[in-house]
Amino acid sequence: MSEGTYPQALGGVSVWCDQLVHGLPEHRWEAVALCVDGREPVRWELPENLERVVTIPLWGAGRTRLRRPGRATRSLFHAALEDFMVALVAPPDPDPRRGAAQRRRFLLALRGLHEFAAGGGEIGSALRSNAALGRLQDRWDDVTTMLGRGHPALAGRPRRLTLADAAQAAALIGAMLRPLAVPPVRADVVHCAMNGLSTLVAMAAKWTYDTPMLISEHGVYLRERYLEQVGGDLPYAVAVLLLSFQRSLAGAAYQVADALAPHSEYNRRWQLRNGADPERMWTMYNGIAPERFPSARTEPEEPTIVYVGRIDPLKDLHTLIRAFALVRRRVPDARLRIYGAAIDLPYRDSCAALIERLDLVGAARLEGSAPDAVAAYHSGNVVALTSISEGFPYSVIEAMACGRTMVCTNVGGVSEAVGDTGFVVAPRDPAAVADACTTLLLDPDLRRDMAVRARRRVLDRFTLAQSLEAYSSLYERLAAPTLDGRTPAGALR
Template sequence: MRIALVSEGTYPYAMGGVSIWCEQLIRGMPDYRWQVVALTVDGTERSVFATPANLDRVQSIPLWGGRRERRGGPPGTGFTGPYEMFLRALITPVEPVRPEVGRGLFLLALRGLHDYAAAGGDLGAALVSNEAVTMMLDAWHDLRVEQTAPAPTVADAVQATWLLEHMLRPLSAPVSEADIVHCSMNGLAMLVAMVAKWRYGTPLVMSEHGIYLRERYISYLHDDAPHAVRVMALSFFRSLAGAAYLITDVLAPHSAYNRRWQLHNGADPERMWTMYNGVEPADFPAATSEPEVPTIAFMGRVDPLKDLHTLIRAFALVRAEVPAARLRVFGGTPAVNRLYHESCERLITELGLEGAAVLEGRIERAADAYHAGSIVALTSISEGFPYTVVEAMACGRPTVCTNVGGVAEAVADTGRVVAPRDHAAVAAACVELLRDDELRHRLGAAARARVLEHFTLNQSLQMYRNVYEGLVSPLRAGDPPHHLGAARNPAPRLRPAAPSWAGQR
């Protein structure tokens, strides 16, 4: 079996939970042949992973590199028709009664734009042409019912079309044949999968670790782009997410929380199976001792989504109750988050925590980070089903986490789950566990037992095997409905969905 795994900004060029998951799939199924399609910044990225023997190819699709040479002349009717439909779906306010109509129109428009590129048209040039800018301004004037905010200026339209040109580049990129395309997330990666389905009829699987659309909303909260540009960008991501749910054959949310978001945005429950991340217990052995002083450990990248400011503020309150306590933050800092890293260091200084709270950088073995803490904390404002929580649990460490994504589903009653951005609640939970040895040890043992029962790597890999083999196996006439069972169950026989508007060939 040949599987194309699509990622955006993750594997194999960056560390993180999604990258770990990609590596687990490829190495955990050595009898399959894999290729990776990676959406990158400019194509100069270098892999941070050793290449598995069964990974045949990594294809980079740079989204933000320099402008390519453009062919002259205005775009033809092959572009203007689909682009008009694209703008109509993008700019018209969401119809609360029949939102699926807008999602379907958006998918049709994307197909039309791809066909224009496949027929030899320069889609990039067309998207930033004077004609495209004029069409956007006219569409906003004609279709935008609510005009409480100022209409976009020409400069706004130019900025918006520039953004769209970069984000729609996967529609023009070459795509290799495979038996299955598996997207590691929603969003721009799904454009690659759509092209594969339109060109070859390839079945599509989509996993969502975090909710891509929700994270786009969060990222635009404090963006300084003009209002109209933000409206069009978020409308694009919302429309794309909904269109992706329409065309995907199997949707594999990584938590029940993700599943609820997906259903709200148009996903078909008959195509959905919740599939939790798993870890290899041998790689995360139970800790046999505790640090000499009460210690809170954090493991993960330094990133605004991890909300380390809340953790640092919580630690200041912990120190008032447990003066000997330490906070050890393990994990690297992506280049784009350097300013956030500096803000964390400033906050530590402002709160007088130097020496007690330390950002220690990347660590060779994640298990060592968990063993270095008496407890493990995660104060994110957005998560899917985070590996760090399950890994810490496998090490026998109780966790203090914020209630985002599938965190509460992972932790259950083996730790403490509090509201996000509530540093006082985080502090109170940490103090409780640091002061009560019996409670801490009991919850740590229960945490490891929960991982062994529900969240092992073997269980996770077998679930994906069931999906893959079910998608490529023909469905016999009269087969009864089926559901993805436990790892020991035979592979389900899934009917690849092919809506008429998906335009399979």
């Protein structure tokens, strides 16, 4: 299961999904893709063992209710709705035991909403009803009264929740809950490529068929939802409700999952902080086929810094461009080549405008998508990544395998990938990025020594064969029932 990725989009998560499907041909696969409206084209060549692609549109027209829910179903909804609303308005409890209780209550609320949908109810319409919106406003008032206006957890929160804000939040959350209303998938294991909305599909399968549930996380889904709201245009109260929903959902998914496979120790720490059980966690790094990323034999004639990845705000290319302006003061003939598809067109335009404003036109170029990633990595002396959020990025280990030294920001599992074979600096710090790039451009012996060690590190730790073997073993453990019929990991239900 994935949200906004495989097989309808490119990017690191999609690469990983494709690796699993192609790399484990002995397994039969179904892909469940959460998407915008269901019209997204498939962007990948699908192998024969991928038997079906199921799309769940989140933002198109909702399904028409086929029958009026019975009285018992409606009663179940109202009981579930109460815990659901409380989770949306209540700040997280810092006490571990009370925090765990909050996550359990939210999980039970989600199950109640799933059963309401299975009984004929339409979750989105029910959340937007006058009664539900009034209850949401009442619960908001209750929390404000109970904690008091001066409580730090309520800092910046409006005293009252307006009807307009309640309706907007209910409409957005209702669309996000659509995976609970589709027929549950039938499988031996349901593997979520990320936390968040895709876990609703796995929860429904678990509640209906007792299917083992596995979650991988490349980036930290919840952290990226918080970053999305920085500078966002949603009303403050709506953003609070959406983030409360995402936080509660992430914690509930960690509770119910049979196994968690974070892609870095950084991600593992985030999962633990949000209630994950360390006994059900295995860190599994991404891997590449090193033969597809041969080490470069030469370097470009001009000192060149290369970026390869998406043109996206999370990659913080503004920091890279500003750093390059500083590099040019010490290395006047330096060049910057930025390869990547523009996920966010206004952001791409802002990068172009920044290049012009800093008088870097010609020296720094937006090259568009790289038809040959290896050639793109080889075109630089140094490869840079200045993201503000990452999981365990393929671009880092691909560049390392290509015999290129990295300058990266210390986010996600980047430092775990690079180790001592490159420079890892603080995010949003152009001066630190510039110092590292300048050092490498002016010291070829250091640069080449690090590059040799970088490729060796990939061969030792981050190969595709190692990754596939680890996942195949975990699938077998999850799918094999014990004597009492439960999966080996066990799970909270």
